[in-house]
Amino acid sequence: MSAFLTLRVLHILLAAILVGATTAITLFIVPAIQDARGAGGQVMAAVGRRGYSAFISSVSGLTALTGIYLYWHFTSGFDPVISGSMAGRVFGTGGLAGILVTIIGGAVVGRNAKKVAAIMEKAGPMADGAEKSALLSQAAKCQQTVATYEKVSLALMVIALVCMSVGHYL
Numbered sequence: 001m002s003a004f005l006t007l008r009v010l011h012i013l014l015a016a017i018l019v020g021a022t023t024a025i026t027l028f029i030v031p032a033i034q035d036a037r038g039a040g041g042q043v044m045a046a047v048g049r050r051g052y053s054a055f056i057s058s059v060s061g062l063t064a065l066t067g068i069y070l071y072w073h074f075t076s077g078f079d080p081v082i083s084g085s086m087a088g089r090v091f092g093t094g095g096l097a098g099i100l101v102t103i104i105g106g107a108v109v110g111r112n113a114k115k116v117a118a119i120m121e122k123a124g125p126m127a128d129g130a131e132k133s134a135l136l137s138q139a140a141k142c143q144q145t146v147a148t149y150e151k152v153s154l155a156l157m158v159i160a161l162v163c164m165s166v167g168h169y170l
């Protein structure tokens with residue numbers, strides 16, 4: 001198999017994992033974690049300890065990198081005429097949405113999920129009281145930020161997916 005086909009297969013496989021994981025997390029896991037309040041924060045911390053953050057950032061980063069390679073290949077080395085064609089613009093728009101997903105994932109979602117994990121590690125062994133409830137409400141705020149930006153990421157992924165599915169046929 002050529003390098004192009006290998007990287008194309010890898011890109012689609014990684015994109016499928018990314019969209020599937022984000023759909024499950026956004027629509028089911030994060031709302032369930034929020035419903036469970038303190039216990040939910042502990043689940044989030046446990047998921048973090050199993051390396052979810054590193055896993056999903058690697059999948060997202062590699063989707064973007066293989067995508068940039070595919071875009072370079074499709075435009076014969078970022079040729080302005082091909083990049084400016086309808087297909088070039090559609091792949092470009094989808095690519096931009098995909099790159100934003102990677103940036104938001106690392107800069108907002110990942111950072112806030114790590115904050116929740118750190119807060120829960122600290123609050124877990126504490127006795128009930130004002131200090132613990134202040135920490136839990138801080139964790140709930142971070143969880144809300146995660147929930148909001150997971151939705152934004154999912155919307156951007158749908159844009160990327162739609163653009164890439166139709167790009168060759170416009």
Ligand code: HEM
Pocket residue numbers: 008011012015016018019063064065066067068069070071072074091094095096097098099101156157160161164165166168
């Ligand atoms: C959320 C992120 C992404 C998703 C879900 C995604 C999804 C896909 C899918 C499903 C295809 C196959 C389409 C088909 O065969 O009809 C594809 C192809 C492609 N993707 Fe992505 N992608 C993502 C990110 C990116 C990025 C960041 C770029 C570039 C900057 C990119 C550039 C491309 C290109 C150029 C192709 C077509 C390759 C070719 O056959 O010439 N993708 N993508």
